[in-house]
Amino acid sequence: MNSDSNSLDAMTPEHGAAQVLARERNQPQSPRFMLQEPTPEAPVPFGRYQLIRRIGAGGMGEVFLAREGGEHPRACVVKKVLPNLVANRAFVGRFLDEAKVVVRLKHNNIARVYAMGDVNGEYFLSMEYVQGKTVSRFTKRLRDRKAEMPLGLILLLGEKVCQGLQYAHEAKDETNSPLHLVHRDLSPANVCISYRGEVKIIDFGAAQSTLKEEQTAPRVVIGNLTYMAPEQAKKLIVDGRADVYSCGVMLWELLAWHALPQKGDPIERWRRAANPAWEPPSKNNQSVPRDVDELVLKALKKEPGERWNNAAEFGEALKKARLRHAPDVKERDLGDLLARVFHKEKSSEDYVLQEVVYGKTVTPMASEKTRQVALVPPTALAFEHTAVMAPADILKSNDDITDPGRPDPTLARQLEDDGTPTPAKDPRLTRPLDAHLLESRKSFGLTFGDIQEPVIEQSLIQEIEATGDEEPYISGEGYTAAYEGPTGWQKVALFGGIFFVAVGLGFLGVWLALK
Secondary structure, three states: OOOOEEOOOOOOHHHHHHHHHHHHHHOOOOOOOOOOOOOOOOOEEEOOEEEEEEEEEOOOEEEEEEEEOOOOOEEEEEEEEOHHHHOOHHHHHHHHHHHHHHOOOOOOOEOOEEEEEEEOOEEEEEEEOOOEEEHHHHHHHHHHOOOOOOHHHHHHHHHHHHHHHHHHHOOEOOOOOEOOOEOOOOOHHHEEEEOOOOEEEOOOOOOEOOOOOOOOOOOEEEOOHHHOOHHHHOOOOOOHHHHHHHHHHHHHHHHHOOOOOOOOOHHHHHHHHHOOOOOOHHHOOOOOOHHHHHHHHHHOOOOHHHOOOOHHHHHHHHHHHHHHHOOOOOHHHHHHHHHHHOHHHHHHHHHHHHHHHHOOOOOHHHHHHHHHOOOOOHHHHOOEEEEEEOOHHHOOOOOOOOOOOOOOHHHHHHOOOOOOOOOOOOHHHOOOOOHHHOEEEEEOOEEHHHOOOOOOOHHHHHHHHOOOOOOOOOOOOOOOOOOOOOOHHHHHHHHHHHHHHHHHHHHHHHHHHHO
């Protein structure tokens, strides 16, 4: 590692946070964005990386296509944390917590996080560049073309996702102790497929593990309500079977070929997540075999104890079903289908990766293609999640609550003897909901509204989460898809127009009467 950067291995949470906070106190804030815009012809050095292209911005910072140097250079995605977030102790603590977890995950079915640390006081994370698309983007393109994903490919996709989940669920720390890791935000937007047919889970940034030192607020659940397990929606303690449920929802959607709603009233969506009712996928798609219906419905049982015991068991059942119904299906088939429906994007990405990894100059024709087709890697929005605040009546007084948060000293007398807040005793769990906090985006536990002038590019969300031309629902300051009525000048114009129309009609009436 370069001398100007701190690797994760050389930086404890206490050391890293204190070091950066000290620098922030003694030095002026760095500018919000880089003064020099990186280009392939003039990349910007950043530690051991060369930043090649700025490809967007998220809630926590800027996203760059980058090259990691060395004997075997490789393309990667570098995400730089906004300078003003570094001074937030909660953010730094959560960032370092996640770093200790995600850099340990090394599996073919999980997109790698190569490093998390800081370069001259600028926090960053570098991630694997997956040349492909998310499942949500893939299925949207197929629907747009009036096509469906074949049964064998769906079963193969589920099988590979389960293999990645099982690896993460069994992950251990350096002392060989289990991490009890749970993804908690598995959805088609967080699973991607490469043009080679590799299936990779992306973004364990909402993960729950025993390494956590910073906790989520007591009434906030991070994750997508559409794919969320009932116990997670109710703020109960979750384990790997919650991820099995989320995988089951994703497979149900693919098998039924029926897009599940992603928007709507958060409270109503929360109630559906907490009390789900599922029909067999074959009710929407009669070509789905009955045995496939049964294995998916078992993953979707409301009670965790009635589901598959773990992701490995579910994955093995999917594999057996695949071998029965589509024994010749391979990963290559999945990649070929993706490449066919995204052939323009793939061609553009091929040129750009040649430019990034090998420093080759892109031809004018290829450059034009690059401008026409947005280059947005699936990992660009990593570690940014939907956060929804729970209705108090869903949290029963006898429920165990995950991530209770660190109680305020003034609440100590209202807590149980073991210090765990309960809805009946902690007023933070029963205060009225703030409408703009019902559904928002979080980065490492920090709501975008908590930072000054949050930035997130709509094009990133549309590309990665397959929202198309729709306006993504991101509530919070400055971001809302709801119509809020006419502005001041629009009101003046509206009432002025009404006034002149009324006066004109009055004159017309008088003229007609005199005539």
